[in-house]
Amino acid sequence: MSAPAGPDTQAAAAPAGTAPGGPLAGLRVVEFAGLGPGPFACMLLADMGADVLTVMRPGERLPGPGSILGRGRRVVRLDLKSEADRAAVLALCDRADVLVEGFRPGVMERLGLGPEALARRNPRLVYGRITGWGQDGPLAPRAGHDINFIALAGALHAIGPAEGPPVPPLNLLGDYAGGSLYLVCGVLAALLERQRSGRGQTVDAAMVDGVLSLMSGILGMARTGRFSEARGTNLLDGGAPFYAVYRTADGGHVSIGALEPAFFDILCDRLDLPAPLRAAQRDRAAWPALHAAFTRIFAARRRDEWEALLGDVDACFAPVLPLSEVEAHPHHRARGAFVTVGESRQPAPAPRFGRTPSGTPAAAPALPVAPEAALAAWDAAAPPEPAGGRD
Numbered sequence: 001m002s003a004p005a006g007p008d009t010q011a012a013a014a015p016a017g018t019a020p021g022g023p024l025a026g027l028r029v030v031e032f033a034g035l036g037p038g039p040f041a042c043m044l045l046a047d048m049g050a051d052v053l054t055v056m057r058p059g060e061r062l063p064g065p066g067s068i069l070g071r072g073r074r075v076v077r078l079d080l081k082s083e084a085d086r087a088a089v090l091a092l093c094d095r096a097d098v099l100v101e102g103f104r105p106g107v108m109e110r111l112g113l114g115p116e117a118l119a120r121r122n123p124r125l126v127y128g129r130i131t132g133w134g135q136d137g138p139l140a141p142r143a144g145h146d147i148n149f150i151a152l153a154g155a156l157h158a159i160g161p162a163e164g165p166p167v168p169p170l171n172l173l174g175d176y177a178g179g180s181l182y183l184v185c186g187v188l189a190a191l192l193e194r195q196r197s198g199r200g201q202t203v204d205a206a207m208v209d210g211v212l213s214l215m216s217g218i219l220g221m222a223r224t225g226r227f228s229e230a231r232g233t234n235l236l237d238g239g240a241p242f243y244a245v246y247r248t249a250d251g252g253h254v255s256i257g258a259l260e261p262a263f264f265d266i267l268c269d270r271l272d273l274p275a276p277l278r279a280a281q282r283d284r285a286a287w288p289a290l291h292a293a294f295t296r297i298f299a300a301r302r303r304d305e306w307e308a309l310l311g312d313v314d315a316c317f318a319p320v321l322p323l324s325e326v327e328a329h330p331h332h333r334a335r336g337a338f339v340t341v342g343e344s345r346q347p348a349p350a351p352r353f354g355r356t357p358s359g360t361p362a363a364a365p366a367l368p369v370a371p372e373a374a375l376a377a378w379d380a381a382a383p384p385e386p387a388g389g390r391d
Contacts, residue, residue: 022049022349022358027097027191028378030055030089031073034102036146036171037130037179037207039069042100044184046072047349047358050098051381053374055080055089063364066344070364076371080111088371093118093125095378097200098187100128105135115202125200126190130183132174134206146174146207153178153211158218162232162239178210235259241291242267242281245320252303253320254310256294267315271297 027050031042046052052073056062057080063070076092078085090113093099099118101108108114115127132149133139139152147168150156155174160167183205190201218236221227226235233239242258258264261281268278277293280286298306303319310317321329327338327345339348342363349358 021356022047023353023356025049025356027051028095029053029098029100030092030096032099032101032103032108033057033060033075036069037175037183038100038102040176041128041130041180041183041187042073043069043071043361044180045098045100045187047361048353049356049358051378053092053096055092056368062366062368065342065363065366067364068341068344068346071341071346072361073365074374075365075368076374077368078371080113086112088375089113090118090121091375092371092378094122095375096122096125097191098126098128100130100183100187102130105131105140119200123199124194126187126194127200127202128183128187128205129202130179130205130207132179132207134209135204146171149174149178149207150211153208153215154219155211155215157229158231158234158237160231162230166231173214174207174211178214179205179207182210182213239287241287241294244291244294246294246298248298248303248306249300250302254298254303254306255318255320257316259316263314263316266313267310267317270310270313270315273297 024045027045029042029045029050029052031038031052031054033039033054033056042052042054054070054073054075055078056075058077060077062075076088078088080086080089093113109117115125115129118125118127129135131140132144132146133142147156150168150173151166153174156166156168158166159169183203186203186205190203194200218227222229228234231237236243238244240259242256242264245253245255247253256267258267264281265278267273271294273293277286277290280290301309306317307319326332332338337348338345339360340346341361344363346361349361352358
């Protein structure tokens, strides 16, 4: 096995990169380093207790100690084009429960690390693949990013103001919601099925597929005439004045989501809205007048004043917080929504488990471990496998 311990590697065998505890404790994951959705999926697995080992190329930049997506892992440096290093990877995959890769279709096969080749060596391996376009189809070999995947799935067209172009919702919808979360869901389902069959399988998580699935509710509304393709005219896209964002006197913003009549009535009571406008919720023709009234009313006070007035009732209200203010909000503080990882404050693992809570994640590794040490740690620990045991 190549890449012996040296000045750029840690020889210690203890799995220091894993989060203590969690429902996935004992699960072994090999992650091939990539961008965005793959690392986020593996962060979630690591947060839930899985022992995630990330394979990175020699010379590739390590995630910094404050990296959130890179937390909770150990790293080994291996050159996948080297026969000796591929042998090291194969040895790790022989002992792994899950593999995660995000290369273009065919790359892993050309390296001799495709799902069929690895299944012959380790039939219980769950092989997770995450791409934008999927493993097949005319676009499969093409490059793309979140904005492209959500565009083809119809989601991007639906987001944005009526008078402007579609607005990209960061890269949350394609990369993370349609990609990472569907990959994690698929991997966990495959592990559950493995308890019955004793066999792993391939999980093809295409972001475009995931976004199409996320659009199921909107597609259902559109096909029954309850959703218009004209942006900014619908119930959930800012068209409804009682489900919208308004500017406040200090330049901040507040969000209102009073969809149900009972909550809308509470909002109207707190705003002392005139009686004619209270009937506007069910009258689309009156929505422009109601929107104008809300715009004028919310512009008259500061954001914190609105939080004081509406934050303690069921008006479906929340201030629109910039990232710099999120952690300090009393609700997040009360729930311990942020934890200290290394020397940085980061979102706590989610979701939360009652009997097997996730521990505080370990910071991103400062140095890689030698592959021999990583393999020795797995062999020495020999934890009971949560997905049904090993043959």
